[in-house]
Amino acid sequence: MENELSSLVVIFTEFYYWVTIVFMFFIHVGFCMYEVGASRYKSHMHTLMKNTMVIPLITVTFYLFSWWIYFAFVNGPWIIGDLVAAPHATPWSELMGAHMGGVPVQETLDGDTTAYWARINGVFWAAFLLFSWTAASIVSGAVIERIRPSAFWILAVLIGSVCWIIDAAWGWSWNGWMVQKLGYHDAYASGVIHAIAGGFALGVLLVLGPRIGKFSADGTPRNINPHSPWLVTIGLFMIYCGFWGFYVACNIPIIDVFGGDMLDIQDKQYFSATNIYLQPTTLSGITLNFLMSLSGGLMAAYYVSKGDAFWTYSGGLAGVIGASAGNDLYHPIQAMLIASFVVVIIYKMHYWVERKFKIDDAVGAVAVHGYAGFLGVVIAGFMLWGYPSSPFEGYAHITPWGNFAGAVIMFGVLGFIPAYVASKILNAMGMLRIPREIEMVGLDINLELEREIDAQQVRDAIRREA
Numbered sequence: 001m002e003n004e005l006s007s008l009v010v011i012f013t014e015f016y017y018w019v020t021i022v023f024m025f026f027i028h029v030g031f032c033m034y035e036v037g038a039s040r041y042k043s044h045m046h047t048l049m050k051n052t053m054v055i056p057l058i059t060v061t062f063y064l065f066s067w068w069i070y071f072a073f074v075n076g077p078w079i080i081g082d083l084v085a086a087p088h089a090t091p092w093s094e095l096m097g098a099h100m101g102g103v104p105v106q107e108t109l110d111g112d113t114t115a116y117w118a119r120i121n122g123v124f125w126a127a128f129l130l131f132s133w134t135a136a137s138i139v140s141g142a143v144i145e146r147i148r149p150s151a152f153w154i155l156a157v158l159i160g161s162v163c164w165i166i167d168a169a170w171g172w173s174w175n176g177w178m179v180q181k182l183g184y185h186d187a188y189a190s191g192v193i194h195a196i197a198g199g200f201a202l203g204v205l206l207v208l209g210p211r212i213g214k215f216s217a218d219g220t221p222r223n224i225n226p227h228s229p230w231l232v233t234i235g236l237f238m239i240y241c242g243f244w245g246f247y248v249a250c251n252i253p254i255i256d257v258f259g260g261d262m263l264d265i266q267d268k269q270y271f272s273a274t275n276i277y278l279q280p281t282t283l284s285g286i287t288l289n290f291l292m293s294l295s296g297g298l299m300a301a302y303y304v305s306k307g308d309a310f311w312t313y314s315g316g317l318a319g320v321i322g323a324s325a326g327n328d329l330y331h332p333i334q335a336m337l338i339a340s341f342v343v344v345i346i347y348k349m350h351y352w353v354e355r356k357f358k359i360d361d362a363v364g365a366v367a368v369h370g371y372a373g374f375l376g377v378v379i380a381g382f383m384l385w386g387y388p389s390s391p392f393e394g395y396a397h398i399t400p401w402g403n404f405a406g407a408v409i410m411f412g413v414l415g416f417i418p419a420y421v422a423s424k425i426l427n428a429m430g431m432l433r434i435p436r437e438i439e440m441v442g443l444d445i446n447l448e449l450e451r452e453i454d455a456q457q458v459r460d461a462i463r464r465e466a
Contacts, residue, residue, distance in 0.1 A: 198370015
C-alpha cells in the first residue's frame with residue numbers, strides 16, 4: 001500500500017468487518033439456544049443439529065456461487081441490464097484465498113482491484129455469509145419438531161445461498177436495480193433479511209402443516225409452551241447482542257464521499273461512514289435508533305401481550321426489525337414509535353393468521369421477522385418520502401410505492417413463492433415431514449430407540465454365534 005494513512009484506512013476497514021463477524025456469530029448461537037428452549041425435551045438434539053448444520057452447508061455454497069451472485073445480479077439480470085462481471089468473487093479467483101495484493105494473475109483483474117480486494121474480500125464475504133445464516137435460522141425456528149433435517153437443509157441453502165443473496169443484489173447494493181428504479185431504501189435489512197425469511201417460513205409452513213396436537217378437533221389453537229423460558233430468554237439476548245454486529249456490518253466504515261469513486265466533486269474531500277447505499281451516516285446515530293426501537297418494541301410487546309415473557313422478548317426484536325429500514329435517518333423518537341406500532345400489529349396478526357389459516361409457527365418467526373420486516377419497509381417509504389435513495393445522479397427518490405413494491409418483492413416474490421414451490425416438490429417426494437409415529441415419540445427418543453434396537457440385534461447375533 002502506498003503510505004501509512006491509506007494503509008491504515010484499508011487495514012481498519014478489514015478489521016472493522018472482521019469484528020462484525022464475531023458479533024454476528026452470537027446471532028446464530030442465540031438462535032440455537034432459542035430454538036432448543038422453545039422445543040420439547042423429546043426433540044432437543046434434532047432441533048439443535050438441524051440449525052447447526054446450516055453453518056457448513058451455507059458456507060460452502062456461499063463460497064462456490066453466492067458471492068458472485070451478489071455482484072453479478074445487480075441488474076436483475078436482464079431487468080435493467082446484463083450480468084455484471086465480478087472476477088474477484090468467483091470461487092476460482094486468486095482473490096478468494098490468501099492474497100497480499102500485487103500484480104494479478106487473472107487477465108480480468110487489474111492492480112488496483114487486486115490491491116483492494118486482497119484485504120477486503122474475505123471479511124466482506126464473511127459478513128454477508130453471516131446474514132445468510134441468519135435468514136436460514138429464522139426459518140429453522142418456525143418449523144421445529146416436524147420437518148426432516150434433509151428437507152430443511154435443502155430449503156436453508158435455497159434461502160441462504162440463492163434467494164437472499166439475489167434480494168441483496170437487487171435492493172441492498174448501492175447500484176441494485178431496485179435502488180435505481182424504485183428508490184428502494186432498507187438500510188438495516190427490514191426487508192432484505194427479515195421480510196424474505198418470514199415470507200419463506202410462511203411458504204414452508206403452509207405445506208408442512210402444524211405439529212400434532214397444536215389444534216383441537218374444532219380447530220382451536222393450543223399453546224405449546226417453551227420447555228425452558230430461561231434458555232429462550234438468554235437466546236434472545238444473544239440475538240440482541242449479535243444485532244449490533246449486524247447493524248455495523250450494514251455500513252461502510254470510512255470512505256471519501258466526494259472522491260472519484262463516489263460523487264467526484266473536484267478538489268473536495270469528505271470522509272465519513274456510510275450506509276450500504278454509500279450515503280453518509282454515523283454509528284452514533286444508529287446506536288440511538290437501535291436502542292430506542294428496542295425499547296419501543298419491548299414496552300409495546302409487554303403491554304399488548306399482558307406481560308407474556310416470550311412475546312415481550314420477541315417484541316423487542318420485532319421493534320428493532322420494524323424500524324431498521326429507516327434507522328439511518330429516523331429521529332430516535334420516530335424509531336421508538338414506529339417500533340411500538342409495528343409490534344402491536346404483528347402480535348395481533350400472528351394470532352389472527354394462526355386461527356384463520358391453522359398456521360403453526362412455533363416461535364412466531366413469520367410475525368417477528370416477516371410481518372415486522374414488511375411493515376418496516378412500507379413505513380420507511382412514507383416516513384422518508386422524497387429523500388434520495390442514493391448519492392448518485394439519476395437514481396429514483398424514496399417513495400411509498402417504491403418501498404411497497406420492494407416489500408412485496410422481498411416477502412412474496414423472493415420469499416414466499418420459492419419456499420412454497422420447493423416445499424410442495426419435497427412433500428410430493430415424501431421428503432418434507434417426518435412420519436407421524438416418529439413425531440409422536442420424539443425425534444431424539446426415536447434415535448435412542450433405534451440405537452437400542454441395533455445394540456440388541458448385535459447382542460442376539462453374538463449369542464447365536466456362541
